[in-house]
Amino acid sequence: xxxxxxxxxxxxxxxxxxxxxxxxxxxxxxxxxxxxxxxxxxxxxxxxxxxxxxxxxxxxxxxxxxxxxxxxxxxxxxxxxxxxxxxxxxxxxxxxxxxxxxxxxxxxxxxxxxxxxxxxxxxxxxxxxxxxxxxxxxxxxxxxxxxxxxxxxxxxxxxxxxxxxxxxxxxxxxxxxxxxxxxxxxxxxxxxx
Amino acid sequence: xxxxxxxxxxxxxxxxxxxxxxxxxxxxxxxxxxxxxxxxxxxxxxxxxxxxxxxxxxxxxxxxxxxxxxxxxxxxxxxxxxxxxxxxxxxxxxxxxxxxxxxxxxxxxxxxxxxxxxxxxxxxxxxxxxxxxxxxxxxxxxxxxxxxxxxxxxxxxxxxxxxxxxxxxxxxxxxxxxxxxxxxxxxxxxxxxxxxxxxxxxxxxxxxxxxxxxxxxxxxxxxxxxxxxxxxxxxxxxxxxxxxxxxxxxxxxxxxxxxxxxxxxxxxxxxxxxxxxxxxxxxxxxxxxxxxxxxxxxxxxxxxxxxxxxxxxxxxxxxxxxxxxx
Numbered sequence: 198x199x200x201x202x203x204x205x206x207x208x209x210x211x212x213x214x215x216x217x218x219x220x221x222x223x224x225x226x227x228x229x230x231x232x233x234x235x236x237x238x239x240x241x242x243x244x245x246x247x248x249x250x251x252x253x254x255x256x257x258x259x260x261x262x263x264x265x266x267x268x269x270x271x272x273x274x275x276x277x278x279x280x281x282x283x284x285x286x287x288x289x290x291x292x293x294x295x296x297x298x299x300x301x302x303x304x305x306x307x308x309x310x311x312x313x314x315x316x317x318x319x320x321x322x323x324x325x326x327x328x329x330x331x332x333x334x335x336x337x338x339x340x341x342x343x344x345x346x347x348x349x350x351x352x353x354x355x356x357x358x359x360x361x362x363x364x365x366x367x368x369x370x371x372x373x374x375x376x377x378x379x380x381x382x383x384x385x386x387x388x389x390x
Numbered sequence: 391x392x393x394x395x396x397x398x399x400x401x402x403x404x405x406x407x408x409x410x411x412x413x414x415x416x417x418x419x420x421x422x423x424x425x426x427x428x429x430x431x432x433x434x435x436x437x438x439x440x441x442x443x444x445x446x447x448x449x450x451x452x453x454x455x456x457x458x459x460x461x462x463x464x465x466x467x468x469x470x471x472x473x474x475x476x477x478x479x480x481x482x483x484x485x486x487x488x489x490x491x492x493x494x495x496x497x498x499x500x501x502x503x504x505x506x507x508x509x510x511x512x513x514x515x516x517x518x519x520x521x522x523x524x525x526x527x528x529x530x531x532x533x534x535x536x537x538x539x540x541x542x543x544x545x546x547x548x549x550x551x552x553x554x555x556x557x558x559x560x561x562x563x564x565x566x567x568x569x570x571x572x573x574x575x576x577x578x579x580x581x582x583x584x585x586x587x588x589x590x591x592x593x594x595x596x597x598x599x600x601x602x603x604x605x606x607x608x609x610x611x612x613x614x615x616x617x618x619x620x621x622x623x624x625x626x627x628x629x630x631x632x633x634x635x636x637x638x639x640x641x642x643x644x645x646x647x648x649x650x651x652x653x654x655x656x657x658x659x660x661x662x663x664x665x666x667x668x669x670x671x672x673x674x675x676x677x678x679x680x681x682x683x684x685x686x687x688x689x690x691x692x693x694x695x696x697x698x699x700x701x702x703x704x705x706x707x708x709x710x711x712x713x714x715x716x
Contacts, residue, residue: 253501340610351613369506
């Protein structure tokens with residue numbers, strides 16, 4: 198499996214957004230330009246003009262995570278902006294981690310299979326396209342080794358993930374309360390006038 | 391300045407792929423119609439149903455006259471507590487669930503519900519659930535409920551990614567519901583409660599260890615610390631050990647006045663069978679034997695509990711309705 202280099206393709210700005218008529222701003226994909234490991238296909242998805250919600254896509258080929266296209270309302274408050282940026286940033290961070298993780302796993306798995314098959318039968322040659330695999334019991338050594346090799350990486354990831362998840366949820370709560378307060382104030386104004 | 395939608399492609403096949411992919415994008419708009427289904431999946435409703443059945447078994451096996459109001463409150467309270475715990479578990483595990491085949495269609499993974507809503511739902515289940523158990527049943531059962539939610543969400547769930555000890559913690563989580571059923575009926579933690587808890591505790595090992603045998607690749611890639619990956623021999627040994635322990639615990643049931651002596655006799659065939667499959671798993675260590683053991687565990691537990699219920703020790707000294715003749 199060839200590892201894709203992000204290169205120019207990911208620099209295609211997130212263009213496909215016609216936000217005209219809604220007065221919405223463009224949300225540039227930040228940070229993807231300088232990613233040197235995790236490839237991610239920038240989707241050319243455009244949400245319909247009338248939609249006022251986020252959109253979620255199919256699982257990414259590399260990270261298995263579903264990308265979210267964040268809606269930016271006209272009157273986005275600073276708090277809402279902070280939340281959206283946190284979610285966007287977390288999405289990119291997650292994408293990078295898991296794409297990396299999965300690619301590394303498959304690469305090392307292939308290498309392991311290759312070396313084991315070679316050791317088993319020097320005369321046997323796996324032709325390209327032929328999927329010569331070992332069974333689960335033979336793979337067990339690889340699984341164990343891979344897990345322990347990545348243990349520290351996972352510890353750091355877990356800690357950061359829990360923090361981000363709590364922060365996002367907390368801000369979602371704040372934004373929700375904020376919106377309720379605004380609605381109540383509007384109602385009060387209407388009833389008093 | 392208008393920015394148009396530009397699909398920068400020259401290849402028509404790429405355009406075809408584009409539209410296919412675009413169709414898979416979904417608006418993250420929660421519809422009221424979908425909500426029940428989404429919440430059912432969030433709360434792992436089938437697992438919750440299993441948990442509630444083990445609680446009911448504990449309640450029914452307790453040496454007290456069966457009281458329907460108490461029973462209903464107990465099952466409802468436990469069900470709500472289980473929904474809360476399962477929702478929090480899914481809230482914590484979104485990126486991991488995305489990367490495993492078994493869990494990749496969960497509601498938070500698919501964006502069908504927001505994390506805020508999931509946590510709110512969990513709170514709306516936990517608070518009434520625990521309140522029902524504490525004030526509607528008794529404080530001991532309420533305390534066990536809170537403890538189990540805590541154990542599952544704050545110990546077991548994070549521990550899965552840190553140490554294989556998670557399996558033992560998870561086994562305790564599975565053992566507590568029948569104990570709650572018992573304490574709901576009797577108000578106390580006596581030997582019978584521990585026996586039932588012990589049986590459920592032991593059952594978790596052949597069940598989970600066998601299941602985990604087929605998931606080793608996903609666990610390794612996803613960073614889950616499971617015996618099947620890190621200590622495969624231990625995984626199989628522990629499964630077998632606890633199958634044999636089930637035989638012993640079944641024999642202890644009449645000794646502790648929970649059932650009659652008929653029970654260990656009629657339960658022996660199924661206990662021996664699961665032990666045999668446990669032995670095959672221990673010896674063969676392959677996918678076939680692990681699947682056989684796992685599927686056996688699925689019918690073994692309900693059947694064992696039914697046999698226990700049918701052999702329940704009748705209350706001591708009672709001769710049916712009416713007063714004994716003077």
